[in-house]
Amino acid sequence: MIHVLTLTYLTPRETVVAHMAEHKAWLREHADQGRILLSGPRPEGGAVIVTADLDDAQVRELIESDPWHKLGIASYEQLAFEGRNASPGVITAAEPDDSVLLINVATTDDAAASVAALARAVEHVSVTADGFRGSRLLTSVDGDAIVNLAAWTDRERFDAIFEDPEFMRRYEAFAETTTGAKYRLYRTSRVITPGR
Template identity: 80%
Template sequence: MIHVLTLTYLKPRDVVTAHLAEHKAWLREHADQGRILLSGPRPDGGAVIVTADLDEATVRDLIETDPWHRLGIASYERTSFEARTASPGVITAAEPDDSVVLINVATTEDAPATVDALAEAVRHVAATADGFRGSRLLTGVDGDAVVNLASWSDEKRFRAIFDDPEFTRRYEDFARTTTGAKYRLYRTSRVITPNR
């Protein structure tokens, strides 16, 4: 389950600020370990933390170790949900799993045509392929490259798309719009979050 943790300050602002460095160190530790996906202050006071896919015991332990919680500076309200959709590149698993991220870089002289052709291949995959989690198509700021960032549940399911003749035809149409294309599969090996 993904957990949205809403923090409400229980102490005056000066007490919150006095313990901010400890809280930030705790946030960074858990973000670097993949347990916390997002965090930040609310405009009306308090803060919000969005966790990775954590079980009940892990999220309880996470909350209990926050210095603000231990010192009675903030209370936690939790909303949990099953994440079924995520933007490509967003990895919700806190621990390494079999998921892979595809990065396909194509050079081109006609970025709009390349994006359109690649989108046709990706739409077909989105409608038919098991294990496909989503794709984001990016165009280089100079207009000479297109990147496909896609997420898959595992390498085997990714490779199975090449057994589909309809996908292969659409991918060949895409390749004809490029001056070169190369893809690689990646797994997360380390996460480093901003130190601020």
């Protein structure tokens, strides 16, 4: 389950600020370990943390390890939900799993035509393929290349799309719009978050 943790300050602002460095170090440690996906202050005061896919015991351990919790600076309100959909590139698993990220780079003389053709292939995959988690199509600033970032549950399900004749027809139509294309599959090796 993904957990949204809402922090409410229980102490004066000076106390919050005095212990900010400890709390930020805690946030970064858990973000780098894949347990925290997002965090930040709320305009009306307090803060929000969005966790990776953690069970209740893991979330309780996470909260209890926060210096702000230990010092009684903030209380935590918890909301859990099943994270079924995520933007490609967002990895919700706290521990490495079998998921793969496709990075397909294609050079082109007509980025708009290449994106449109690739979108037709990916849209087919989005309604037919098991294990597909989503795709993001990017165009280079110079307009001479496009990139497809696509997330998959595992390599076997990714490989299965090449057995689908309709996908292959659409992918070949995309290839005709490019001057070259190459893809690779990747797994997360390490996460490094901003140190500020």
